[in-house]
Amino acid sequence: MIFKQLFDKASCTFTYLLADFDSKETLFIDPVDNHIDDYLALLEQYNLKLKYSFETHVHADHITASGLLRQTTGAKTGIGLHCRAGTADYQLEGDETFNLGSSTIKTIATPGHTAGSMSFLWKDKLFTGDTLFIGGCGRTDFQNGNAGDLFDSVTKKIFTLPGETLVYPGHDYKGNFVSCVYQEKTSNPRLSGKTRDEFIEIMDKLNLPVPKLINEAVPANLYCGIDEEEALQIADSSEFSQSNKDRRGVQGVINQAKQQVKQVDLATAKKMIQADDVIILDVREKNEFELGFIENAIHIPRGEIKTTVESLIPANSKDKSILIYCASGNRSALAGQIMQDLGFSNVTSLVGGYNAWKKDY
Numbered sequence: 001m002i003f004k005q006l007f008d009k010a011s012c013t014f015t016y017l018l019a020d021f022d023s024k025e026t027l028f029i030d031p032v033d034n035h036i037d038d039y040l041a042l043l044e045q046y047n048l049k050l051k052y053s054f055e056t057h058v059h060a061d062h063i064t065a066s067g068l069l070r071q072t073t074g075a076k077t078g079i080g081l082h083c084r085a086g087t088a089d090y091q092l093e094g095d096e097t098f099n100l101g102s103s104t105i106k107t108i109a110t111p112g113h114t115a116g117s118m119s120f121l122w123k124d125k126l127f128t129g130d131t132l133f134i135g136g137c138g139r140t141d142f143q144n145g146n147a148g149d150l151f152d153s154v155t156k157k158i159f160t161l162p163g164e165t166l167v168y169p170g171h172d173y174k175g176n177f178v179s180c181v182y183q184e185k186t187s188n189p190r191l192s193g194k195t196r197d198e199f200i201e202i203m204d205k206l207n208l209p210v211p212k213l214i215n216e217a218v219p220a221n222l223y224c225g226i227d228e229e230e231a232l233q234i235a236d237s238s239e240f241s242q243s244n245k246d247r248r249g250v251q252g253v254i255n256q257a258k259q260q261v262k263q264v265d266l267a268t269a270k271k272m273i274q275a276d277d278v279i280i281l282d283v284r285e286k287n288e289f290e291l292g293f294i295e296n297a298i299h300i301p302r303g304e305i306k307t308t309v310e311s312l313i314p315a316n317s318k319d320k321s322i323l324i325y326c327a328s329g330n331r332s333a334l335a336g337q338i339m340q341d342l343g344f345s346n347v348t349s350l351v352g353g354y355n356a357w358k359k360d361y
Contacts, residue, residue, distance in 0.1 A: 056129025112150020
């Protein structure tokens with residue numbers, strides 16, 4: 001096997017390269033975008049074939065290179081289902097297995113730091129992301145984090161592994177590189193010997209500053225670290241038939257949606273809102289919404305419109321003006337088509353989306 005632990009000084013992030021020596025099949029875990037050239041050089045140096053690029057969670061302190069690696073090598077991306085990064089190839093739920101030649105990678109759902117956090121087990125090595133650090137653990141105060149879930153993930157899933165299992169974390173800020181399950185189980189100051197309630201109290205009192213790059217990193221990482229429009233060209237748009245996708249591509253589908261759904265610029269949208277005669281609908285993902293939104297907007301992620309919209313927007317409002325926005329204006333056009341199919345007759349899409357709105361304020 002080939003194994004390398006790489007380090008990004010700016011974010012103190014560990015990236016891991018795992019490869020099967022015979023087949024040359026390779027996996028990256030938590031790659032960082034500004035090291036893409038280093039990763040490609042390593043693949044060339046060892047004549048490796050990148051098969052997968054997996055994330056332990058949606059990162060708030062750096063932008064992933066997974067999308068770039070997919071574009072340049074054809075590798076498949078993977079992330080926890082509950083991270084809601086819908087353009088990843090694999091939406092991981094835990095207990096899946098993936099082959100690298102003759103070896104196997106096992107996914108372990110370890111929510112807590114974020115709702116969709118995953119760990120990966122390869123041979124005697126466990127890659128824990130921000131679920132478990134050397135002598136610590138990740139915070140639980142944003143991205144649907146939950147201290148009780150983190151305690152359960154560590155004590156019931158990680159600490160039940162053989163004590164000699166090596167622990168490779170997603171970050172380290174003190175110059176450490178590797179630990180083991182036994183060491184963390186017996187000496188981790190946040191977790192060792194603590195009850196669940198004691199751990200929750202510790203986490204509730206951390207009062208940590210917001211990561212500096214969170215407003216940039218989280219939205220980007222929901223699209224595997226690449227531009228939303230590029231990501232949508234890769235994404236599987238389930239609202240349209242496979243024959244349409246094959247013929248036009250997703251960008252063609254977006255263009256068609258923009259022709260069918262009325263597009264309004266920022267000035268027009270403001271007039272609609274000031275007239276107080278419009279329902280505002282935000283169709284971004286929850287992580288994006290939590291970072292900022294237009295006042296009084298109803299939040300329904302695009303993928304949940306069909307099952308959720310009629311519980312939040314009454315049926316007798318189907319003739320009412322509805323202003324839909326996303327980050328840049330692509331998803332809102334697609335959402336507008338869905339709304340029209342559901343019988344909403346007066347829907348509009350904000351050109352430039354929340355990005356344009358934010359720049360104007």
